[in-house]
Amino acid sequence: MPKVVVAGAGLSGLAAAISAREAGANVVLLEKGSRADVGGNAAFSGGLFLFRYRGPDDLTSITQDFEPGMRADRIEAPPYTSEVYAAELMAMSDGRADPRLVETLAEKSLDTVRWLAAKGVRFTFNRTVGAHVRNGVLHIPPGQILTSTGEGMSRGFEVIEPLLEYAERIGVEIRWSTPLIDLVRENGRVTGAAVGDGVVPGDAVVIASGGFQADRELRRRHLGPDWENVTLRGTRLATGDGIIAGLRAGADEAGTWSSCHSAAVDPSMPSPQRSAASPPFPLHGFWLGVLVNREGERFVDEGPGPWVKNYSKMGKAIMRQPGHEAFEIFDQRTAERVADQFAGAAVPVTAPTVAELAERIGVPPGKLVRTIEEFNRACRDDGSTTGCTPPKSQWATPLDHPPFVAYHAVAGLTFTFGGVRIDPDGRALGGDGVPVPGLYAAGEATGGLFYGDYPGGAALMRAAVFGRVAGYTAATEAEHHHG
Numbered sequence: 001m002p003k004v005v006v007a008g009a010g011l012s013g014l015a016a017a018i019s020a021r022e023a024g025a026n027v028v029l030l031e032k033g034s035r036a037d038v039g040g041n042a043a044f045s046g047g048l049f050l051f052r053y054r055g056p057d058d059l060t061s062i063t064q065d066f067e068p069g070m071r072a073d074r075i076e077a078p079p080y081t082s083e084v085y086a087a088e089l090m091a092m093s094d095g096r097a098d099p100r101l102v103e104t105l106a107e108k109s110l111d112t113v114r115w116l117a118a119k120g121v122r123f124t125f126n127r128t129v130g131a132h133v134r135n136g137v138l139h140i141p142p143g144q145i146l147t148s149t150g151e152g153m154s155r156g157f158e159v160i161e162p163l164l165e166y167a168e169r170i171g172v173e174i175r176w177s178t179p180l181i182d183l184v185r186e187n188g189r190v191t192g193a194a195v196g197d198g199v200v201p202g203d204a205v206v207i208a209s210g211g212f213q214a215d216r217e218l219r220r221r222h223l224g225p226d227w228e229n230v231t232l233r234g235t236r237l238a239t240g241d242g243i244i245a246g247l248r249a250g251a252d253e254a255g256t257w258s259s260c261h262s263a264a265v266d267p268s269m270p271s272p273q274r275s276a277a278s279p280p281f282p283l284h285g286f287w288l289g290v291l292v293n294r295e296g297e298r299f300v301d302e303g304p305g306p307w308v309k310n311y312s313k314m315g316k317a318i319m320r321q322p323g324h325e326a327f328e329i330f331d332q333r334t335a336e337r338v339a340d341q342f343a344g345a346a347v348p349v350t351a352p353t354v355a356e357l358a359e360r361i362g363v364p365p366g367k368l369v370r371t372i373e374e375f376n377r378a379c380r381d382d383g384s385t386t387g388c389t390p391p392k393s394q395w396a397t398p399l400d401h402p403p404f405v406a407y408h409a410v411a412g413l414t415f416t417f418g419g420v421r422i423d424p425d426g427r428a429l430g431g432d433g434v435p436v437p438g439l440y441a442a443g444e445a446t447g448g449l450f451y452g453d454y455p456g457g458a459a460l461m462r463a464a465v466f467g468r469v470a471g472y473t474a475a476t477e478a479e480h481h482h483g
């Protein structure tokens, strides 16, 4: 029987291990962390999956679960096709994404969500990403997403736990606290993984060990010095090990190494240390108010479109501000909704006037008052603005219902975009575009799909789609090689 070694027990690694095993291989899954670290970034995630669908039947065939209050007599869900999905990925990467990877992700997304559901992952409709019930009809905006079941940021665990159980049940051998240190090669072919106490031989190795966001030196070198001390939103173990080993073994690099996914987060919470720990809460309510820096100035369009397609820009915008910090400001029109849906345990500062709020958060009061007055004057009936810079394109309403509230926000780094180049079947490619024999990669360890930005939900989907294909390709090609 061929043997496949997978490095990393996150979503891409579990998907690769399961699909390689189902394709008939013996599978050893190496995980750097202990059992408590299972899941990598996915364990911290919000569990949002972006996938194509033709209409309500595609959705209800995956999920029978509804959040409380989301049940309806009928579901209104205009299609979200692979063409629209692909176009969105291309547009958000400024045309730089590899079209073959884009097409694969979009095309295989629905089937892969079904595959996850068949392995025990449960999905539900979710109101924070726009699903809502009106007059007995559940409306799903196109391209808005199902999430795994569970509460808030624990949803990620609900993706990982069933997959781990399933992998163990079908005989994947998991070695905890066993990081891949390097790849072993013979005659140009990858023949195993070097670990602390020797070599784990294999006919194929799948790198699924995540990005390099948790390595301070790699952050400094590729993202810039501002990012050296950033708060992490997820795993502390994604230090680029597999990417570096892959490049040393002859794989080419791909993607923007200088960019990343980064959201606004509550600075009072540190980077998490264990998968079971809560990540710093993402402050996704910015589109309901305004975002100002410590000088009291607005610096970004808070409402360019749905938050789920824009939140990954906010961390980067905050990082460019003085002190690398900002404040999300709301009034009583929106404060309750923000607290209810978008702020988790973050505690806001409240004050009866804008000037007092400014004093309490350490922002020049005169300046903040002028900024809010200018913003209020600029708000138009259609929710856009005229005469304020930068504009707020949508959901602009005057901040004039005291008391006012402010949430302190810093950048939280989710993951990096640069990694190993792969083809649509998950083979790692060398500089000449030819596969490195025996080497495969998936998920955040790869580059080529995400550049400046991407639609929320596409990262878990990428990990699942490419983990699954890489595991399958590795097993079938290993069989050929072995056999």
Ligand SMILES: Cc1cc2nc3c(=O)[nH]c(=O)nc-3n(C[C@H](O)[C@H](O)[C@H](O)COP(=O)(O)OP(=O)(O)OC[C@H]3O[C@@H](n4cnc5c(N)ncnc54)[C@H](O)[C@@H]3O)c2cc1C
Pocket (backbone or CB within 6 Å): 007, 008, 009, 010, 011, 012, 013, 030, 031, 032, 033, 037, 038, 039, 040, 041, 042, 043, 044, 045, 046, 047, 048, 049, 050, 178, 179, 180, 181, 208, 209, 210, 211, 233, 234, 235, 237, 238, 239, 240, 241, 242, 279, 414, 415, 442, 443, 444, 445, 456, 457, 458, 459, 460, 461, 463
């Ligand atoms: C807070 C947060 C919220 C998110 N929410 C969403 C969301 O709702 N929707 C969405 O689409 N995406 C979301 N993401 C992104 C998504 O979770 C990730 O892109 C995806 O889970 C990455 O999977 P992966 O398997 O590639 O990497 P990871 O999940 O990071 O897995 C890598 C694994 O490899 C292990 N490892 C590292 N080095 C080694 C080594 N040398 N040897 C062996 N193992 C190693 C790590 O310990 C880890 O377990 C979120 C991320 C975070 C942090």
